[in-house]
Amino acid sequence: CCQAALQVYTEADFPYEWADTQSNLSLAYSSLPRGDRTENLRRAIDCCQAALQVYTEADFPYECAHTQNNLGLAYSDLPTGDRSQNLRRAMGYYEAALQVYTETDFPHERARTQTNLGLAYSCLPTGDRSENLQRAIDCYQAGLGAFSETDFAHEWAAMRVNLAGIYANLPTGDRNENLRRAIEYYQAAVRVFTKVDFPREWAHTQCCMGGAHADLPTGDRSENLRRAMGYYEAALQVYTEANFPHEWAATQNMLGVAYKSLPTGDRGENLRCAIECYEATLRVHTEADFPQSWAGTLNNLGNAYWYLPTGDRGENLRRAIACYHAALRVYTEADFPSQWAMTQNNLGLAYSDLPAGDPSQNLRHAIDCYDAALRVYTEAEFPAEWAGTQANLGNAYCCLPTRDRGDNLRKAIGCYQAALRVYTEADFPQDWAMTQHNLAVAYAELRTDDRNDNLRRAIDCAESALRVRTEAEFPREWATTQNVLGIAHSNLSMPPGGENLRRAIDCYHAALRVFTEDDFPWDWAATQKNLGIAYSRLPAGDRHENVQHAIDCFQRALRVYTEAGFPQDWAATQDGLGAVYADLPTGDRNENLRRSIDCYRAALRIYTEVDYPDDWARLTKAVNQLRTSVERQ
Secondary structure, eight states, X not given: XXXXXXXXSOTTTOHXXXXXXXXXXXXXXXXXXXXXXXXXXXXXXXXXXXXXTTOOTTTOHHHHHXXXXXXXXXXXXXXXXXXXXXXXXXXXXXXXXXXXXXXXXXXXXXXXXXXXXXXXXXXXXXXOHHHHHHHHHHHHHHXXXXXXXXXXXXXXXXXXXXXXXXXXXXXXXXXXXXXXXXXXHHHHHTTTSOTTTOHHHHHHHHHHHHHHHHHOOSSOHHHHHHHHHHHHHHHTTTSOTTTOHHHHXXXXXXXHHHHHHOOSXXXXXXXXXXXXXXXXXXXXXXXXXXXXXXXXXXXXXXXXXXXXXSSOHHHHHHHHHHHHHXXXXXXXXXXXXXXHHHHHHHXXXXXXXXXXXXXXXXXXXXXXXXXXXXXXXOTTTOHHHHHHHHHHHHHHHHHOOSSOHHHHHHXXXXXXXXXXXXXXXXXXXXXXXXXXXXXXXXXXXXXXXXXXXXXXXXXXXXXXXXXXXXXXXXXXXXXXXXXXXXXXXXXXXXXXXXXXXXHHHHHHHHHTTTOOTTTOHHHHHHHHHHHHHHHHHOOSSOHHHHHHHHHHHHHHHHHHOOTTTOHHHHHXXXXXXXXXXXXXXXXXXXXXXXXXXXXXXXXXXXXXXXXXXXXXXXXXXXXXXXXHHHHHO
């Protein structure tokens, strides 16, 4: 119709009508749902620019401003070309419109254009992100007074949703305060955006409120996430798979993230719910239709399988690895470098934990993944991610059993020390403490150079970690570090007299205040085993009493360390128990030696000549010597 009208409304004969038709044709092209979106918007832009040949600010100020605003909208929506340049052009047109749309003469048009300008600033990918968002806030707030809740209800509510979205993503200022403001604006908006009158807007705002609650850094974390989940589930009353498939899938993904992050309740069940949500998302967000969302959801699904504490651990990790590898089909280093690096880091974590296959090979795969991630995660551009990946790389080297063990531990120490350039006690206290703890582990195991010096460094690092890892605030982490501190003291050869072993025993007893058999069975058993070793080596006090304490500790550990469930730990504990029985100074000597032989023989069921040649040779020799002693007696 517009094109037909232009056959009559020529620019020469009917300039106003020609310009008005060009303006209408622009709106039609902008709204056209079919065809090439870029081509449609380019035509809309051409129509607006044609109209402005007649609609000058001097002759037709209102029409000129209206067309400038429409030009801004077309450039804002343009899907191709330089995104930043398109938005900069849009902002220029909006600002031109605002020269006419004054607060006095055109308050409503001014407020709408301010909203469009704010949206452009919020989407701008270049420049200072915080500054862009602050300008967006200024634009939205400038327009807030133009619309009342009663007279312009929809626009009043929509402006508050937009403003809330900016506060929710603002990287500067008090994060908690920004999110609280966002929540207040969302809550105001739903006074208008009710489920009955504006179901789609209501559902969108419910999702946004869920996201804000999920991100809240203060308050009860579990309660915040439960509220978020309530908002997501409310949104799904409108966002059905049949009627709003894209929004339904996106909400399922957010609900999955909330379940995965939930710190209370049954951890396995929460993660199972998360997995169901992610798998639901993938029914709609396919690789062909929504590649980025598909890859992001697969990454989330991989994380859920990685964290899953129930079922076959090896199978869960293999599924996680498959998810990450699939995500990397979309997340390439060239097109999505930060997402590629994140997925490489996640893949490294999964390979590091994989219990099946060759452990050394798995850790080598992990190291390759971390090294790849560090090509993108540089210290300058991604300091926090760089430090986290350095810490993960250090963990992989610390666990690597092959090649030069000392060299692996020195590489781990180098990675941890690098991470501490970013992870400072002031800025990242928990990450700093975790890295200090890991440094303590590496130094405690390092047997090259000066052994006592390495152990003293381990003690210093563990004691540093305990400045943050207190029993009150981080009980499990505190107990873990107490255990490492005990190991370091236990192996320190100076000063003589058993003082270090007494300190080690104190550390292990402290850890057992948290590591109970019911709540942390594996950690409890490990600490009991370490405590048994310390008592067995204690030179001071009643020797019989010390050895009996050691036997009791090893036997308690074996309540958890079964041959079937924890074969290596079970064998190591049997080994320690055998040594203690062989050294027991009281009771029936032959009976003690026979018990020692039984323990060593049990350990040899795991310590085979093929898999553990050194331990097999040592224990076989010990059994033969003990049998000779028994026969002589």
